[in-house]
Amino acid sequence: MSTSLTQLGTSNGRRLAKPPWLRIRLSTPEPYHRIKALVRELNLATVCEEARCPNIYECWGEHGTATFMILGDVCTRRCGFCAVRSGKPPAPPDPSEPGHVAQAVEVMGLQHVVITSVDRDDLKDGGASHFADVVAAVRRRCPDTTIEILTPDFRGVGAALDTVLDAEPEIFSHNLETVPRLYGVARPGSDYDRSLDLVRRASSRRDSRSYAGRVKTGLMAGLGETSRELRSTIADIRSAGVELLTIGQYLQPSLEHLPVDRWVHPDEFDALRELALSLGFAHCLAGPLVRSSYHAHEQVRGAASTPAASKTTVSMATSFTGTA
Numbered sequence: 001m002s003t004s005l006t007q008l009g010t011s012n013g014r015r016l017a018k019p020p021w022l023r024i025r026l027s028t029p030e031p032y033h034r035i036k037a038l039v040r041e042l043n044l045a046t047v048c049e050e051a052r053c054p055n056i057y058e059c060w061g062e063h064g065t066a067t068f069m070i071l072g073d074v075c076t077r078r079c080g081f082c083a084v085r086s087g088k089p090p091a092p093p094d095p096s097e098p099g100h101v102a103q104a105v106e107v108m109g110l111q112h113v114v115i116t117s118v119d120r121d122d123l124k125d126g127g128a129s130h131f132a133d134v135v136a137a138v139r140r141r142c143p144d145t146t147i148e149i150l151t152p153d154f155r156g157v158g159a160a161l162d163t164v165l166d167a168e169p170e171i172f173s174h175n176l177e178t179v180p181r182l183y184g185v186a187r188p189g190s191d192y193d194r195s196l197d198l199v200r201r202a203s204s205r206r207d208s209r210s211y212a213g214r215v216k217t218g219l220m221a222g223l224g225e226t227s228r229e230l231r232s233t234i235a236d237i238r239s240a241g242v243e244l245l246t247i248g249q250y251l252q253p254s255l256e257h258l259p260v261d262r263w264v265h266p267d268e269f270d271a272l273r274e275l276a277l278s279l280g281f282a283h284c285l286a287g288p289l290v291r292s293s294y295h296a297h298e299q300v301r302g303a304a305s306t307p308a309a310s311k312t313t314v315s316m317a318t319s320f321t322g323t324a
Contacts, residue, residue, distance in 0.1 A: 019263045021288050022249065068101050068115045070134055071127045075118035077189040081177075081223065083253035084118055093123070093130045098137035105142050113138060114171075116150035121189070126152055128160035132167040146170040148216075150292060156194045161201055165211045171244070172202050173216040175292050176237065179229040186223060186258060196240055203241025214282070216244035218292030221269075223250045224261040234276055243282040247272050248290035264288065 071093055078086040105113050115134055120127040128151075135147055148171035154160035165172060176199075180192040205211035217237055221230060237245065247269060252260050269286040276284035 016260050016263060019265075021266055022251075022263070068104070068113065069117060070097055070101065070115060071117040071120050071123075071130055073118065076121040077119045077187075079177075079188070079190075080186045080258040081220070081250060081253070083257070089118075089120060089122055093120075093127065097130070098134040101134050102137040102141040105138050105145055110142070110145050112146045112148065112170075113142075114148040114150060114173075117152065119152045119189075121155060125160045125163065126154035126157065128154055128157075128163040131164045135164075135167040135169055148173060150175065153190060153195050153198050156191075156197065158201070161198060165202060165205055165213075168212065170213045171216055172211070172213055173218070173244075173292065174198050174202070175218040176233065177218070177220055178223055179225040179233045181229060182224055196236060199237070199242050200240035203243075207241065214244055215242050216246075216292075217242050218246040218248070220248055220250040221264045221272075222260050222262050223258060227268075230272070231275060234272070235279060238276070238279040238281060245276050245281050245284045245286075246290050246292045247276075247284070247286040248292075249288040 072089050072091065073085060074087050074089045075082070075084050076086070076089065101115065115131070115138075117127055117131065123130075131149055131151060135149065138145060138147055147169040149164060149167075149169045150173040151164060153174065174195060176192065176195050178186050183190060183192045199215055199217055202211065202215045206213065206215060219230070219233065219237075225233075234245070234247075249264055250258075250260060252258065266288060269288065269290075273284045273286040276286070
């Protein structure tokens with residue numbers, strides 16, 4: 001049975017008051033302003049800002065980390081949970097963007113970088129070749145930096161997946177975001193089975209040793225799914241061969257977006273993490289403020305190359321950005 005936006009709403013249309021464990025300490029020390037200035041100077045988009053990530057002050061201000069979002073800042077899909085602008089992208093991919101991202105990685109001295117994008121259904125390959133160009137540019141300029149990519153579903157085009165995996169990122173990530181029942185309202189234009197098949201095919205390439213990296217996905221909780229549905233989806237993901245998983249609390253970006261159905265207690269996140277590990281995931285991060293690439297450097301361990309410990313880490317807090 002389909003689910004409507006009104007069925008996902010909270011009582012009397014009111015927003016739920018945030019619980020104590022979701023309070024965020026605001027801090028804007030010197031590294032925060034330095035990263036902000038660098039992003040502006042290189043004309044780069046960040047998911048930290050576009051998706052209104054709650055961890056931006058921690059990542060930018062305390063850890064000196066940032067999020068790179070390529071292929072512009074206008075998404076061709078309109079997910080009900082996403083703060084990124086939707087519409088028709090105003091321009092083709094910027095040919096200077098790969099070099100700018102590589103320059104930012106070098107200037108920031110990054111040990112591990114994660115790169116995502118908006119959906120670009122207007123492009124024949126969904127932007128896969130541009131992803132590969134960015135990976136290649138970072139490799140040339142920063143050969144010791146490990147790379148994670150968080151991609152759209154490329155509308156299920158197999159050649160697009162091959163293009164990004166052939167670029168050999170240490171981690172390939174694609175977020176399923178939510179349970180199958182909620183896809184119609186939360187992710188119009190996307191398909192649960194298509195997304196699951198994408199990570200399954202990536203895992204198959206890893207198993208056949210034609211891709212040496214790791215495969216990852218992210219989920220959000222509190223959008224209206226039941227505990228049984230969430231656990232079933234986690235089992236689906238593991239059955240698809242995915243090794244790395246993140247689970248975080250859905251936060252409503254504005255009144256125009258889907259409301260929060262419930263606040264998931266930290267103890268429940270702990271239980272979900274234990275379930276994931278019992279199913280055989282190599283690594284799982286689960287918590288109220290976890291996003292798909294939160295502490296991403298911890299999950300790259302065991303991948304094709306080992307990052308040097310002396311550099312800074314970049315992790316993208318992007319799980320719920322509309323990346324399909």
